[in-house]
Amino acid sequence: MAKASIEPSGKTGEETYARILETTAWLIARDGIRGMRMSHVAAEAGVSNGLLHYYFASREDLVSRAFDAFYDKGTLRYRERLAGIEHPVTRLRVELLMSLEDHLDNRLDWMIWLEVARDAMHDEGSRKLYQEKAGIWIADVAGQIQKAKDANFVPASVNTRSAALRLIAPMEGFGWYVLIGEVEWDEAVACIDQAFMIELGTVGPPPPEGIVHP
Amino acid sequence: MAAVAREAGVSSALLHYYFATREDLIRLAFEYHETRETARGEERLATIDDPLARVRDVLFRELSDDEVVREGWVLWSEMSRTAIFRDDFRASVADRSARWVGLVANLIAAAQDAGRIPAAIDPVSAALRLTAMVDGIGGHVIVGSLSRAEARRTVDLAMNEMLHLNPKDQT
Structure with missing residues (x-):
């Protein structure tokens, strides 16, 4: 940059x-x-x-610099929340679900993220910003799924990138739905949580530490 | 709006006579698009016999390489953005979503009746998760951060998982 x-x-x-x-x-x-x-x-x-x-x-x-700073600040907020959670499945679950908790920070995050996504359909500058950060997000989630696989919490047959996409894509869809008010935040959390269990093939819920769940 | 007037071959004054603002123009273009696509979707579904293939058709339609579909994504994201702040736009987007989720849920339920999808699945919840996925992934395809092929594979795998399909059964 x-x-x-x-x-x-x-x-x-x-x-x-x-x-x-x-x-x-x-x-x-x-x-x-x-x-x-x-x-x-x-x-x-x-x-x-x-x-x-x-x-x-x-x-x-x-x-571009505001979007970078916005992303870094979000990363920091997530890191604070995840501090002390060891279980790789729980870490990922908390990370995904916390972004759809009904909180002003999340509302702002989704408004900015989805605005850049929208503008990226027309504007080369926004496209670069969105592609870069979306790439980082997908790689981060994929990396965490890999860790969970390495620790035998997720079946080896799960394809990390593909599973990451199947978790992130509906989150962006729900991001729109909650901002518009079509779906309640807690319903979105419940849906993503179900998707999480299904996509990662985890047997039973992981330990509930750190989960704020309706 | 000047660009629209030029492309449509009408005067700016006439365009402003019909459409007060850029947002109004987008909303009516979106509603026009939705009506047209709904009619086309019904025609397509009438030619498909397998109830599971019908579910697949409506989901994959949104990921097809087609100028009208691309237009739909651009209009939907513009509408959604405006709908965060404006109730009249929210109604229009909510209407589209209710129809879209409802259609997928009904098709899933019909496929369950035909024994193509296990009865244990909750059709509404599965439909919501699948439409949210398509709505999320569609933007990536338009922006180019994900290839159309990978997006299709992703939705295909999600369908198998969400609807408990055996990959061998698929058409």
């Missing part, structure tokens, strides 16, 4: 920079990528247009 040659320095600079990225993600959720204006970001983040343009070479640059 090409970074601008000028990076913010000092604590205040870093805070401002982070606030701009967070504001951008929020405005992408609210107004969509097409509707997001740099002048709105500047106003909402409380910085001058000049400073915003000093940090970010272009609108594309801003969107």
